[in-house]
Amino acid sequence: MTTAPVLQAQDVAVVRDGSTILSEVSLTVRTGEHWALLGPNGAGKTTLLALLGALVHPTRGTVEVLGHRLGRVDLRQLRSCVGHVNPRHDLRSARTVHDVVLTGVTNTLEPVPRWAPAPEQVALADRLIDLLGLGHRREARWPALSQGERGRTLIARALMPSPRLLLLDEPATGLDVAGREQLVERLDTLQRTYPDLASVLVTHHLEELPPGTTHVLLLRDGRALASGPVDEVLTSDQISKCFDHPVRLTRTEGRWAVTAHPAPRSRLR
Template sequence: MTTTVVRVDDIDVVRQGNLLLDSISLTVREGEHWALLGANGAGKSTLLGMVGAVTHPTRGTVEILGETLGRVDLRELRTLLGHVNPRHPLHSPLRVSDVVLTGLTNSVEPVPRWSPTPAERAEADRLLSMLGMAGKAEMRWPTLSQGERGRTLIARSLMPKPRLLLLDEPATGLDLAAREQLLSALDTLRLEHPELATVLVTHHLEELPASTTHAMLLRAGQCVGSGPADEVLTTDRVSKCFDHPVRISRTDGRWSARAERVAPAA
């Protein structure tokens, strides 16, 4: 039986009197790759905060790696998760390899008097190579493109060998080539780590890797579709989610959305 990594059971989230999530349930199992989609303000980041052990729900239950929020130290639980934030707050000119190694200490900068083992350095190099960053371990963080930073941060998040990887709009700010390199790297990652579960947040279907297995559509804090990706990412459901008529197609495993042509006025 496949192991459950995340179980969100009928949660509500209320902040300052506003209902941000309304009766949301989600189960993520080992090896599943979920996409959370919806317009701005739909509740995607709020739900990711629950799944990432950052915040608690107002009502309902959230279990992550067998631990229930409210009964576990969130800081300790977060060390077992991989979280890729494209707004990583690093400002110093660290080498790429050192950025990746900070994933072991869960810190932005290297921890004083801490030194990685040769095996840990070799693992950092392996992950960089797998993600298309071979030969760039000595480059400095400020010189990297946005796409190179994204792939470096994915390698960093994988250093502690998490069972769950969270990707918060990883294609933000990427040009076409960088986006395609990132999505290809995610497909490779998922192939080489079949036990890993992932949850990816995005506004755009074009930013979904072909390896996406499941999807949830959120609109104004409510779920308008959840389950296997091909059953959820349909023309009717996506149109309802974004409150705009679009036509959904899938080619070579990748999704695209086009606005329905509006007939000219008579």
């Protein structure tokens, strides 16, 4: 039996100050699917993720998140049911990794005064910290964390309410090769550990995609260029069209790589 969609966007458009950012984009995400939103800078990826995370309303079209249509539900309540990971987390105090993860329960930047987590919430935070490879950094403070450690901390934080949906907005931004590989490894572990979790990851680098990616939406100039199962969409031809540059796409042990594929030079006379 087909399960109800976790996310469904139908012919959505977003217009801001007279400029069209998204136009006629549709997307359906079901339980256990792991989508990637790919496209060049300015393609509309982050705007679409904001719609899917109930952060903004579409100008036209409909968006349903966890069975609730935007415009007919309290967005604040709906957002508390979605794990949204934004690497630009504006935390300014020197909280520990454990403290930051626990703020996922209250969905606040800082711990709520006079609030104390239940023992099962503390235990869950510890399990998630271990799952994201941060057990040795549990008491490390936010300013002392690397960019990669911060990103993995925020993923653990987003999982505290046990969401059915996880949204990741360019989680590998600013990471070196080691940080990126640690992130991809932990995302792959996460997908296998929570088989019913659906996720949507925004990136413009195919090397950042976990092996468990199941579906892809290619965006260009605010429109969907292609959408569907990963093996059908991630082709050299499609990626070349999306990024307006000839490339060759290869896949080894579940990971993708892109190399330049220049057009043949004309023969010299």
